[in-house]
Amino acid sequence: MPNNLPEIIEQVKLSLGAFVPEISLSALFLLVITLDMVLNEKRVVIPMVSLVGFVITGFFTWQQLDMPNQEYFLRMHVVDPFAVFFKFLFLGAGALAVLITMDSEELGEKNVANIGEYYAVLIAMVLGMFLMASASDMLMMFLALELVSISSYILTGYLKHQIKSSEASLKYIIYGAVSSGLMVYGMSLIYGLTGQTNIYEIAKFISANEVDEVTLTLAALLVMGGFGYKIGAVPFHFWSPDVYEGAPTPVTAFLSVGSKAAGFAMLIRFFKVAIPAEPTGELAFDWVNFFALIALVSMLLGNFAAIWQSNVKRMLAYSSIAHAGYLLLGVLVADDLGTQAVMFYLAAYTVMTVGAFYVVILIANKIGSDDVNDYRGLGKRMPLTAAALTVFLVSLTGLPPTVGFIGKYMIFTALLGKGTVFLTLAIIGVLTSAVSLYYYFKIPLNMYLRESEDGAETPMESSAFANALAAFLMILTIGFGLFFTPLANFAKNSVIMLVMN
Amino acid sequence: MHIELNHYLWLSAFMFTVGVIGVLVRRNAIVIFMCVELMLNAVNLSFVAFSHFLSDIQGQMMVFFVMTVAAAEAAVGLAIVISLFRNRQTVNIDEINLLKG
Numbered sequence: 079m080p081n082n083l084p085e086i087i088e089q090v091k092l093s094l095g096a097f098v099p100e101i102s103l104s105a106l107f108l109l110v111i112t113l114d115m116v117l118n119e120k121r122v123v124i125p126m127v128s129l130v131g132f133v134i135t136g137f138f139t140w141q142q143l144d145m146p147n148q149e150y151f152l153r154m155h156v157v158d159p160f161a162v163f164f165k166f167l168f169l170g171a172g173a174l175a176v177l178i179t180m181d182s183e184e185l186g187e188k189n190v191a192n193i194g195e196y197y198a199v200l201i202a203m204v205l206g207m208f209l210m211a212s213a214s215d216m217l218m219m220f221l222a223l224e225l226v227s228i229s230s231y232i233l234t235g236y237l238k239h240q241i242k243s244s245e246a247s248l249k250y251i252i253y254g255a256v257s258s259g260l261m262v263y264g265m266s267l268i269y270g271l272t273g274q275t276n277i278y279e280i281a282k283f284i285s286a287n288e289v290d291e292v293t294l295t296l297a298a299l300l301v302m303g304g305f306g307y308k309i310g311a312v313p314f315h316f317w318s319p320d321v322y323e324g325a326p327t328p329v330t331a332f333l334s335v336g337s338k339a340a341g342f343a344m345l346i347r348f349f350k351v352a353i354p355a356e357p358t359g360e361l362a363f364d365w366v367n368f369f370a371l372i373a374l375v376s377m378l379l380g381n382f383a384a385i386w387q388s389n390v391k392r393m394l395a396y397s398s399i400a401h402a403g404y405l406l407l408g409v410l411v412a413d414d415l416g417t418q419a420v421m422f423y424l425a426a427y428t429v430m431t432v433g434a435f436y437v438v439i440l441i442a443n444k445i446g447s448d449d450v451n452d453y454r455g456l457g458k459r460m461p462l463t464a465a466a467l468t469v470f471l472v473s474l475t476g477l478p479p480t481v482g483f484i485g486k487y488m489i490f491t492a493l494l495g496k497g498t499v500f501l502t503l504a505i506i507g508v509l510t511s512a513v514s515l516y517y518y519f520k521i522p523l524n525m526y527l528r529e530s531e532d533g534a535e536t537p538m539e540s541s542a543f544a545n546a547l548a549a550f551l552m553i554l555t556i557g558f559g560l561f562f563t564p565l566a567n568f569a570k571n572s573v574i575m576l577v578m579n
Numbered sequence: 580m581h582i583e584l585n586h587y588l589w590l591s592a593f594m595f596t597v598g599v600i601g602v603l604v605r606r607n608a609i610v611i612f613m614c615v616e617l618m619l620n621a622v623n624l625s626f627v628a629f630s631h632f633l634s635d636i637q638g639q640m641m642v643f644f645v646m647t648v649a650a651a652e653a654a655v656g657l658a659i660v661i662s663l664f665r666n667r668q669t670v671n672i673d674e675i676n677l678l679k680g
Contacts (some may be wrong), residue, residue: 175629190628217637218645220641224652228651232658241663241666241677242677242678244659244663245677247663248608248659248660249678251652255615256618259619260624262645264624265619266629266638266641270625275637320678476660
């Protein structure tokens, strides 16, 4: 690291070129805040501006594809294909979140007087996710994680007059603050052991020197507390059912895809780079077995607890815990095939989960309820919406011909041929997927085979825009299930992570 | 007595544990936030101690950012408590139990 000021300034100037997408998001954030102050009619203009901003940021991110893999900003920030893949994912999730917010009655004019800040905070959250995916220093990891967390606390409690929303937000911030406290304590221990905060330097130090194994294990477990809370895996999952149920549904959708993906991006980078699975030295914090345990419990608890839920949002929360388990299976293989499968599955998960939540929003707009028992007879009353929901649930279960099937298939095949433990985990994964069939199909069962209590059969279709968006997501879910090669290749080319230089 | 690195680390671990226990047993949301602050300050202490004994500046840099984040978190946290109090007239988390299952 340079020591004199002119050299540092020179380095920062050089790094600015690698920071254009983030700068563009920051500018968009400021623009939205300003527009919120000057405009009178915000409900259409601000989402449109946000979408255009996301597209422009996407263009700058696309230009990063040809950039050399390198660290920038005094080794705080990395640009590599791995980060770029996740940036596209976050932009996609953010754009979908903006689109589904526009249609939500929950966040409509009746309930929320000022919506401008909502979009600004959403943009800040996307910015935080960008930084999470490319952080290469523990300082940057902590700050990026907190940027995402604090923004999501605000969004969760955005419905100020609803007790549920405030309560979810309070629970979220308490769990979040404790987990990030645990994480930063673990980071301080790692810093004490190695004297470094940069993850590449930590790896170098650990492989070259003898480090106290017990302390390193403890530190890694504490750091895992922070990551585990972000990805919503057992035993750090307690917040997620309550937050998913209480938060406005568009926010739930964005939390379940965006912050989970960001957590995985940071977790993969941290554990692959800083604490390699097979270090050259004597020492090995055996995180593979540890992750196997977390993944196993997440799959079991998530799928079995979901059976007893009657609130659809809550059920999807438990399903997202189970999905964190499946994704961890891909992480713990610790090779490129597994990482590639995780990236593909996260992209697939984004499409199908946002789709499912969007349909939940559309139904709640009409019947004012998220309870599965109120979904009776909807197959006749909202045919297109019900069909879309069924497709998303098929995909979440992991049945062909949907993208969820391909994702699960890739994860399970990555586990094959690696030993009995991995094979057992893959088998348990398949079996728990079969369990998930039971609770997912409760919804189509109610929609198609049961009559609503009052016998109402009047159709209540949503607007043309809503139908188009639901159909678009449905086509993506099936389309990527049939023609998955481009996405799979993109994931394959993006596993290249900057390793030690 | 000469004060060594270990003394700081034990104090920091003790403060951190007190903070964690406080979060688990206290029922007042405001007190819980205070306990979280205690946890973060324990972290700061261990960073500063390491930084001093390793003769390295990076640890102290972390402390500044941890303090800033703690302040931001407290601001948002108190805002959430206020919005909850307007709806429920309580900050006791045992009475805040609408969401469960």
